[in-house]
Amino acid sequence: LLPDRCQAVVVVPDLGRLGEHLAVLPKLKLATLLSSMAGYPDAEGFFADLARQAGYDPRSRASMAAVGLDPSRPLIGYISEEGVALLAIPESDSTKIDALLENNAVRRLGAKKRTEERAGSQSLTLFSTEGTAAAPAIAWSHGGGYVFLTQGAPGVQLLKAVLERKTEGSLSKDTRFAAARQRLGGQDLYAFSCVDALPLKKRIFIPYGTIVAASLSANGAKLSLELPLDDAWAGKLQSLATPAGTDLLGRVDPNAFLIGRLGGDPRLLEPLLDKLLPSAFKRAFHEGGIDPKAELLQNLQPGVALSLSLAPSARLSGVPELDVRRTNPFEFVTLSLVGRPLDPSKASQTLKKVAEIAPRFGARMEQSEISGTPVFTTRYHLGEGASLALKDDFAVVTGGVGQMQAQLERLSQPAVSSIADPEARRSLQEDAFALYLDATRLIGGVRQLPDSAYGIGGFAIRAAVSRWLDAVEEITALRASARLGADKTDHAELALTLTLAPPMAQKDARAP
Numbered sequence: 001l002l003p004d005r006c007q008a009v010v011v012v013p014d015l016g017r018l019g020e021h022l023a024v025l026p027k028l029k030l031a032t033l034l035s036s037m038a039g040y041p042d043a044e045g046f047f048a049d050l051a052r053q054a055g056y057d058p059r060s061r062a063s064m065a066a067v068g069l070d071p072s073r074p075l076i077g078y079i080s081e082e083g084v085a086l087l088a089i090p091e092s093d094s095t096k097i098d099a100l101l102e103n104n105a106v107r108r109l110g111a112k113k114r115t116e117e118r119a120g121s122q123s124l125t126l127f128s129t130e131g132t133a134a135a136p137a138i139a140w141s142h143g144g145g146y147v148f149l150t151q152g153a154p155g156v157q158l159l160k161a162v163l164e165r166k167t168e169g170s171l172s173k174d175t176r177f178a179a180a181r182q183r184l185g186g187q188d189l190y191a192f193s194c195v196d197a198l199p200l201k202k203r204i205f206i207p208y209g210t211i212v213a214a215s216l217s218a219n220g221a222k223l224s225l226e227l228p229l230d231d232a233w234a235g236k237l238q239s240l241a242t243p244a245g246t247d248l249l250g251r252v253d254p255n256a257f258l259i260g261r262l263g264g265d266p267r268l269l270e271p272l273l274d275k276l277l278p279s280a281f282k283r284a285f286h287e288g289g290i291d292p293k294a295e296l297l298q299n300l301q302p303g304v305a306l307s308l309s310l311a312p313s314a315r316l317s318g319v320p321e322l323d324v325r326r327t328n329p330f331e332f333v334t335l336s337l338v339g340r341p342l343d344p345s346k347a348s349q350t351l352k353k354v355a356e357i358a359p360r361f362g363a364r365m366e367q368s369e370i371s372g373t374p375v376f377t378t379r380y381h382l383g384e385g386a387s388l389a390l391k392d393d394f395a396v397v398t399g400g401v402g403q404m405q406a407q408l409e410r411l412s413q414p415a416v417s418s419i420a421d422p423e424a425r426r427s428l429q430e431d432a433f434a435l436y437l438d439a440t441r442l443i444g445g446v447r448q449l450p451d452s453a454y455g456i457g458g459f460a461i462r463a464a465v466s467r468w469l470d471a472v473e474e475i476t477a478l479r480a481s482a483r484l485g486a487d488k489t490d491h492a493e494l495a496l497t498l499t500l501a502p503p504m505a506q507k508d509a510r511a512p
Contacts, residue, residue, distance in 0.1 A: 016071030068096030240432035245303020250415025256307035288357030317455025334400030
């Protein structure tokens with residue numbers, strides 16, 4: 001019944017399965033903490049209150065069936081070309097559904113005026129506010145085992161058009177959408193960008209066939225994106241189809257809480273460089289005759305690995321400013337970055353030129369040697385900054401006192417990897433871009449910080465930090481990745497790994 005010309009369609013393939021997976025949320029200690037801060041005894045109390053307001057528990061198949069819903073079938077959200085929303089809800093008992101919707105219209109929306117309209121042979125039920133000419137607060141109709149729900153006058157017009165239309169031009173005839181439905185039936189939810197006859201109606205242009213999918217389980221949550229590219233963009237991102245630099249992963253700090261790799265052409269970072277490079281650095285590079293794009297990014301081979309580790313000097317006595325002029329980031333984390341220059345001789349000259357212009361951006365670069373390798377170390381009013389070096393065929397950047405020596409020693413030894421998570425290990429090896437956050441390692445590192453890291457009298461800060469660490473410790477890892485497929489589609493994924501605590505530990509997570 002739904003027209004194929006639209007902005008997007010959202011599908012929940014199995015309403016009951018989604019509800020069962022949502023039952024994971026109140027089991028999280030973080031949910032218990034947040035719920036207690038909102039005045040609920042625990043997370044279950046919060047979700048029970050939501051169920052009372054909705055009139056049924058969305059986590060229970062039996063509760064859905066009791067109000068006339070069919071939890072075994074898909075729920076569909078539809079957004080027309082004009083941006084009007086329509087919801088198709090699977091039903092098993094239209095009488096019970098009518099009672100549920102009428103109760104919500106009167107009790108929650110204050111819409112007590114009921115009217116009936118017709119669209120061909122179909123009847124529409126509308127509820128509006130009494131004594132006004134306002135548009136319907138809610139309207140619905142039944143058809144094909146679904147109740148179609150919408151709001152406002154534009155929604156009623158769309159609903160009538162849907163009920164009166166024939167199968168020609170139906171969304172069900174869209175072959176790409178049909179393929180997505182068959183392939184993504186195991187997801188909890190996915191959104192599909194339709195063929196749009198009015199692309200200017202969209203605030204952001206989203207290509208036809210773009211898919212966002214989400215799933216949730218007791219083991220974690222996953223969000224994925226499929227973005228079809230035209231020939232021009234596929235050409236620009238071609239390097240993301242053949243990842244490079246996987247051997248560099250074993251060269252960075254094996255004890256890091258964050259490890260990442262860009263396997264594509266570093267020139268892809270040029271737009272990011274324009275936005276993130278401070279104006280003082282841009283001015284200094286310009287005055288010193290250095291083109292950072294040509295002499296830095298364009299002189300790197302595809303494949304760069306990096307890691308971040310918690311610095312022993314990390315201080316949690318206050319909130320740091322995210323400005324290197326006011327906060328030295330290497331007091332909190334240490335950095336290791338390893339790549340390979342295309343032209344080592346040119347890279348060496350660039351290092352010397354950067355050292356010469358360092359005073360222009362308020363720093364100085366001292367040259368020294370570590371085991372025969374020339375090293376340039378940045379120093380400014382907040383202490384030691386980044387260090388840069390070229391060793392063999394490697395280009396190295398580190399941050400943190402003593403990190404360059406440790407990094408150069410790693411380059412002289414066999415590669416070592418400490419990533420135990422199999423999905424993270426696969427992604428870092430196979431995807432063009434991959435980032436892995438070992439939350440367990442980060443949380444453990446913060447717990448081991450000495451009392452002095454919290455400042456004088458910092459026992460209250462430490463207690464608050466410990467409470468939040470207890471709440472989030474079930475989040476064991478976070479992974480982000482992207483690659484270009486053979487079908488000229490950019491595939492991206494964000495995954496969260498969970499390890500649920502026993503029920504008693506969840507109750508102990510409540511705020512005092």
